[in-house]
Amino acid sequence: MVNGLRPTIAETGDAGPERFTLTCPVCGEVSRHPFELLARRAFEEHADEEHPAGDSPLEQVRSLVDLVETDPGRWECALGPQTYLVRGCDTDRFEVVLAGRRAVIEVTMSTLDDVRIAIGVHAGLVGRALADAAAIEAGRVCVSPDNVVPLE
Numbered sequence: 655m656v657n658g659l660r661p662t663i664a665e666t667g668d669a670g671p672e673r674f675t676l677t678c679p680v681c682g683e684v685s686r687h688p689f690e691l692l693a694r695r696a697f698e699e700h701a702d703e704e705h706p707a708g709d710s711p712l713e714q715v716r717s718l719v720d721l722v723e724t725d726p727g728r729w730e731c732a733l734g735p736q737t738y739l740v741r742g743c744d745t746d747r748f749e750v751v752l753a754g755r756r757a758v759i760e761v762t763m764s765t766l767d768d769v770r771i772a773i774g775v776h777a778g779l780v781g782r783a784l785a786d787a788a789a790i791e792a793g794r795v796c797v798s799p800d801n802v803v804p805l806e
Contacts, residue, residue, distance in 0.1 A: 673689070684700050
């Protein structure tokens with residue numbers, strides 16, 4: 655599987671240079687190859703060029719929640735009618751205020767990525783699954799061995 659796509663490699667019955675047919679699940683037949691390994695490598699190249707992988711969860715959150723630095727240690731994020739004001743309090747600590755309501759978002763935030771996740775969830779742009787995946791990617795969540803499910 656490459657970039658979430660699983661190719662179909664079928665033997666044609668020929669013994670020549672077109673013995674294996676490579677089929678992409680999106681594009682259909684891509685090419686023919688004398689060896690299965692060559693077909694797999696050709697699919698890796700095809701998938702990387704034609705069907706690049708999507709953004710990681712953290713990159714998705716970063717693209718949805720854009721923080722603009724207004725002053726040193728202060729950021730602003732406008733999402734629709736709401737404006738979120740971010741202030742660095744201490745080293746590795748931030749406070750987020752919803753400007754129109756003067757409400758503080760109560761969440762532990764030690765990086766700007768944590769801030770983006772909190773704002774995205776609060777604004778309804780980021781679902782719980784995406785927020786959890788982004789937090790794991792950022793190294794903010796420890797996965798306990800009790801929660802690990804073996805894939806077999």
